[in-house]
Amino acid sequence: MSLPKTLAEDVARNLVMVARLIDEDPEQAYAYSRIALRLASRVAAVREAAGFAAYATQKYAEALAEFRASRRMTGSVELWPVMADCERGLGRPERAMAMAGEPEVQKLDKAGQVEMRLVAAGARRDMGQIDAAIVTLQSSELASSAVHPWTPRLRYAYADALLAAGREDEAREWFGKALEADKDGSTDASDRLAELDGVEFVDALGDEEDAAPAPDEQAPATADADDTDADDDEEDQDEDDEDRPVQA
Numbered sequence: 001m002s003l004p005k006t007l008a009e010d011v012a013r014n015l016v017m018v019a020r021l022i023d024e025d026p027e028q029a030y031a032y033s034r035i036a037l038r039l040a041s042r043v044a045a046v047r048e049a050a051g052f053a054a055y056a057t058q059k060y061a062e063a064l065a066e067f068r069a070s071r072r073m074t075g076s077v078e079l080w081p082v083m084a085d086c087e088r089g090l091g092r093p094e095r096a097m098a099m100a101g102e103p104e105v106q107k108l109d110k111a112g113q114v115e116m117r118l119v120a121a122g123a124r125r126d127m128g129q130i131d132a133a134i135v136t137l138q139s140s141e142l143a144s145s146a147v148h149p150w151t152p153r154l155r156y157a158y159a160d161a162l163l164a165a166g167r168e169d170e171a172r173e174w175f176g177k178a179l180e181a182d183k184d185g186s187t188d189a190s191d192r193l194a195e196l197d198g199v200e201f202v203d204a205l206g207d208e209e210d211a212a213p214a215p216d217e218q219a220p221a222t223a224d225a226d227d228t229d230a231d232d233d234e235e236d237q238d239e240d241d242e243d244r245p246v247q248a
Contacts, residue, residue, distance in 0.1 A: 003040055003043070007039060007040065010039055011036050011039050011040045011043070011046060014032045014033070014035045014036035014039070015032075015033075015036055015045065015046065015049050017029070017032040018032045018033045018036065018049045018052075018053055019049075022052065022053060022056050023056075026053065026056035026057045027057055029053045029056065030053040030054060030056070030057045030059075032053075033046075033049050033050040033052075033053035033054070034050070036049065036050065037050045042073075044069075044070045044073035044074045045070075047066045047067075047069045047070040047073065048066070048067070048070040048079065050066045051063045051064075051065075051066030051067040051070060051079070051082075052082075054066060055082065055085075055086065055089075058089065060086045060089035060090045061086075061090060063082075063086050063089075064083060064086040064087070064090070067079045067082060067083045067086065068083070071083075077104040077107045077108060077112075078108070078112060080099065080102075080104045080105065080108060080112070080116065081108070081112055081115040081116040081118075081119050082115075083099070084096040084099040084100065084116065084119045084120075084123075085119045085122070087099065087123075088119065088122055088123055088126060093122075093123035093124075093126035093127050094123075094127070096119055096120065096122075096123040096126075097120060097123045097124070097127075100116055100117075100119065100120040100123070110141070110148075111148070111149065111150055114139075114141050114150045114154055115150065117136060117137060117139060117141075117154075118137075118153065118154065118157055120136050121133040121134075121136040121137045121157060121161065122157075124136055125161065125164070130161060130164050130165045131165060133161045133164075134158070134161045134162060134165060137154065137157055137158045137161060138158075141154060142154055142155065142158055147181045151181040152178050152179075152181045152182035152186055152187050152189070153178075153186065153187060155174055155175075155177045155178035155181060156174075156175070156178040156182075156187040156189055156192075158174050159171045159172075159173075159174035159175040159177075159178055159189070159192070160192075162174060163192075163196075168196065171196070172193065172196050172197075175189045175192045175193045175196070176189075176193060179193065
């Protein structure tokens with residue numbers, strides 16, 4: 001669908017702000033997405049952006065509605081994994097699992113299929129099926145030594161599932177593998193490893209600030225010093241008076 005030039009520019013500006021803010025300020029990104037949605041609700045890209053903004057602010061029902069609208073407009077299956085994750089967010093992991101078995105999954109590219117596997121494993125965990133979640137994540141993509149954009153998250157999810165199952169040694173190994181692949185810091189694998197190893201990080205600057213006396217604690221000492229100086233001045237004055245000759 002084409003829009004008049006001025007309207008298209010307004011919509012584009014709002015979509016740019018959604019993309020720019022969605023990670024650092026999702027609420028503000030959501031506000032911009034609502035403006036774009038009011039301006040051009042029949043544009044698939046607008047519905048998709050509105051869906052991701054709602055998803056980022058945990059408005060899962062709204063996000064799911066927007067993703068479905070975008071899919072109807074485009075016929076694409078690209079949003080299938082995030083739609084399934086919205087079902088999880090709504091407390092319906094069984095629906096997410098059902099979506100993982102639909103023919104749409106086979107139409108996804110490799111990244112989309114890995115994402116769907118992550119969602120399915122999360123749904124298994126939602127249902128208390130930890131061992132099944134571990135099995136769901138075991139795949140050729142997990143076993144591969146090649147690093148792709150989704151590799152850190154896949155390894156991290158596997159490590160986290162192992163830890164939940166009480167398999168701490170294996171979890172430590174996979175958190176390490178996740179960290180090796182995570183060049184952009186997309187996971188907190190390093191923190192999880194440190195936690196498993198019992199390492200605590202101390203804020204040295206914070207300790208120094210805590211050790212420094214508060215300004216109010218210093219005030220009485222200053223006041224006492226001033227009083228002492230005043231007393232010394234009075235004593236000196238008395239001695240001068242005693243030494244001064246008395247005139248008739």
